[in-house]
Amino acid sequence: MTYENIxxxxxxxxxxxFGLVIAGMLFYALRPGNKEKFDRAARAPLVVEDDTPAEKPARPSLLREDDENGEDTHGRT
Known part of the structure; x- marks a missing residue:
């Protein structure tokens, strides 16, 4: 065998x-049995499990320095 043959x-x-991998991915994605699972995954970012707001932010604001009550400590608004 020469290099060109190999x-x-x-x-x-x-x-x-590569063709078999692509065909397998298409077969998996387009199967009717997976429709419900993909629909649930598509709606997942829109689902809100807890609608109650947090008492105070998880991280302090980077734009202004607030005290514990949320009031500006430097007279800025």
Whole structure:
């Protein structure tokens, strides 16, 4: 076998493997049984489990320095 033969066969095998992977991904994504799971995943960022606001922010504000009551300590508004 020459280098050119090995190169040709390896490219052919890689192309076939790539095609099989893509076909498998399409088969998995387009199966009717997965529709509900993908719909739930698409709605996940929109679902709010807890509608009550937090008592105070988790991190202090970076834009202004507030005291514990949320009032500006430097006279700025």
């Amino acid at each position: 190169l040709g066969w390896s490219q052919l095998i890689a192309m076939i493997l």
